[in-house]
Amino acid sequence: MHTFLKKGLILPFFAIILTVPLFSALIRPGFFPMQDDLQAFRVEQMVKCLKDFQIPCRWIPDMGYQYGYPQFNFYPPSVFYLGGILNLTGIQIIDAVKILFILGSIASTATMFIFLNAFFNQNQSQEKFKIGSWAAFIGALLYSYVPYKAAEIYVRGSLSEFWTFVFFPLIFWSLLQVIRLGKFKYVSFLAISTGFLLITHNLMSFIFLPIAGIWSISLIIILNKWKMFPKVIIGVILGLGLAAFFTIPVIFEGKFVHLETLKGGYFDYRQHFVDLNQLFLSNHFGYGSSQLGPNDDLSLSVGIIHWTTGLVAILLTIMIFKKDKKLAILVWIMGICELIVLFLMHQKSSLIWDKLSPLSWLQFPWRFLSDSTFILSFLGAIGVFIIGNFKKKLGIIAGLIIIISIFILHVSFFQPKSWFNISDSDKFSGSLWEKQLTISIFDYLPIYAKFPPTQKAPDYPEVLNGKVEFINYKKGSNYQIGEINAVSNSILRLPLFDFPGMEVTIDQKKVNHWHDDCRNEKFCLGLITFDVLQGKHKIEARFKDTNIRIISNIITLGSGILVLGLFF
Secondary structure, eight states, X not given: OHHHHHHTOHHHHHHHHTTHHHHGGGSSSSBOOOSSTTHHHHHHHHHHHHHTTOSXXXXXXXXXXXXXXXXXXXXXXXXXXXXXXXXXXXXXXXXXXXXXXXXXXXXXXXXXXXXXXXHHOTTOOOOSSOHHHHHHHHHHHHHHSOHHHHHIIIXXXXXXXXXXXXXHHHHHHXXXXXXXXXXXXXXXXXXXXXXXXXXXXXXXHHHHHHHHHHXXXXXXXXXXXXXXXXHHHHHHHHHHHHTHHHHHHHHXXXXXXXXXXXXXXXXXXXXXXXXXXXXXXXXXXXXXXXXXXXXXXXXXXXXXXXXXXXXXXXXXXXXXXXXXXXXXXXXXXXXXXXXXXXXXXXXXXXXXXXXXXXXGGGOOXXXXXXXXXHHHHHHHHHHHHHHHHHOHHHHHHHHHHHHHHHHHHHGGGSSOSOOBOOOHHHHTSHHHHHHHHHTTTTTTOBTTXXXXXXXOOOSSOEEEXXXXXXXXXXXXXXXXXXXXXXXXXXXXXXXXXXXXXXXXXXXXXXXXXXXXXXXXXXXXXXXXXXXXXXEEEEEEEXXXXXXXXHHHHHHHHHHHHHHHHHHO
């Protein structure tokens, strides 16, 4: 305990201990229902990629009713790499998913404390109990006990989006340290945290990085640290470079997949604005969906305690403006950011959504709750800090009131609606497996397929012309390979979607293939088709990198080397 106190570790230790109620309901055998019930499936598919050394993983074998999909060419992969590694160490996949939610809960609390502690304790006073550390402790708990986080885990099951909460504080901390201290190791941290945010959830990056930009510019102006601006730019560019293997193909190869379902129907943003009662007054927590109107059976609140403490912080900075102008101005800037975020979730902002078409990819305006959670937790911590600087005991009391209040209001939200006593063998077999093969089947469907398949892919290729005997046939994560005996010249159609990068070889020699021979199909699936001459052959279809992907991989590799160089 003496060592903990001396090193200032007692508060972060207790902050992590107090996160246990967030995930204690997950520490048992079995699994729980969620709206995006593909988290375990994605980990299972990632494991197949890792076993085949398909790194980076882009193509998965079982999505699209087992015709294969470029899933991780477009869906952010980072968390699923971690899940795949956990499984390869012997952990069940459904347990790996639960562990990922647990680790995300702990890590987001820890990174928020790290950021706030650095922000408040820049002078590193030697007193045993620092009010700045106490404020960081309260801010970290505010960041943890918010209704939207409970909905992310136990209702939506949005694993990737949930993990972005880990990187928001890291980006702010990195920017703070780069601008304040200018050391290149912090430029590396900025690059790493930015890169990981981009490959964890590109939509969350889209709406958070502008706020991080405002934060960095504000710090540079307020602290008069213009010399640090190039280092900030270097960190951001390197972060973009680290994520290039994913983000560049998303931009340039999106035209090769169906994306229309990501913005239409239920996912049309016009149905998902939030009213003022839901944002500020409601403490309702449901396990249903968002819908048009105010009757969503889903918590879309910023948190009653969160907006209250944020407002108190803004009012307090008016009182201390003459004493601490820099802090006051920062609070006001973040307050303005919060107002913009709140406005963008409300119906009144629909004109902006209509004019700025990229916003439609967000699908749900209430996704800005992630930004709001971060900003309000930051402001709430500042409120405690200001009160504690006026009188330490008052700061401690204010913090304790906040802790008790968020526990009373929100701790009951962090539990699943129901529980299934199942194992991996249950999850990946029978009706549960069949369901996972077809969930969201139109999203990222290769463009050559007019509609998704209605039946599972066959185990062997179809013989459209001629006669072929199959000696053996194997499907891997990004390839299909087999030995055949063509009794006569034939045409084969593989149970595999065509997509840029697909290459067919016969006896290790590349041959031409096509995807528009749709005979015997209800509608064209865009499957790989090619000629085979009479005789015994080894055939192979393999998903390879295009020039775009190769360039992207090189940029990521080069950026990684530069980041390591800066760090050391």
